[in-house]
Amino acid sequence: MGSERPVFVVGCPRSGTTMLQLMLHAHPRIAIPPETRFLLGAYTDRASFGDLREPANRRGLAEWITSGKTAFADLGLDPDSVTEEIVSGPPTLGSALGIVFRAYARRFDRPRWGDKRPAYLNNLGPLLRLFPDAQIVNIVRDGRDCVASLGETPWQQGKDVCHAISDWARAMDSSALARRTLAADSYHEVRYERLVADPEPELRAICRFLGEEYDPAMAEPARLAEVAVPSRKSWHRLTHEPVTTERVGSWRERLAPWQITLCEAKLGGRLKELGYPLSGDGSPWWRGPGRVHHLHYAHIDGPRRTLATRRALARFRDRLRPAEELAYRPAEPRELLPH
Structure with missing residues (x-):
């Protein structure tokens, strides 16, 4: 019998997390739903639900999950x-x-379950408090491609490009922390570029990490897009098409020259550490139309720079509180819910 540890897909937004979700969902033993958007909210507001040893409080939590401002309806x-x-x-x-x-x-009819949400990458502490035996699969993509793709999403419209650049920087810092601190059987990293160029060896490596046998259906995620990607999410339209390398390096055409200069000025060290070569045009940041964005970046990126301190304070506050029992416990098997 294979493992039943929960599986969580994480990564910077627009790194290929939905494609990877579908690849894992294509495995005959694993089900990864569309983004549910209730886990982090429930954790943050957990005190408001009261003592969950009381059935009435568990009912209140359940009603919040199933009828509140979450994506529960997408689960069918x-x-x-x-x-x-x-x-x-x-x-x-x-x-x-x-x-x-x-x-x-x-x-x-799958024994293994999990979830996918990019925001989990910056919140692995809470995630692992809830699911101590979780296995994390993090997908990493060239930051310039992420920035270009983020700029085309509805939620980034009207925002300064600095937001997208800072998002990738923060995600890579969280990735580096996970690499240093999590056990090899709890954390696995995959590169978007290698995954789309030759899916099978990368998926086999993920399966070895998860303790599962590789299934060829995993390399054809588009077959499941109609089932596992809500149609309203137009920004995921490419998940309905075969896996392709078409978007690898497309930042060269999708970003303006000043945006490339800005990305490489702010992300250059991380890009080089991860093996992504810089364009090397050598344009100084103080020239051209992007200079005002360089000055604005410090304001946008400031909260990310304090992330480590805020995490340490959160851990300290948790130690001062009465011990909480948060972790998942398996329940007794029940009849299948209606399909």
């Missing part, structure tokens, strides 16, 4: 059935959240 699950399963399940936050993911996996 019956909210009443999931609510009752949470109420009758183990009294921890991780257990309540895991019940939802497990119910989604049952839709596809």
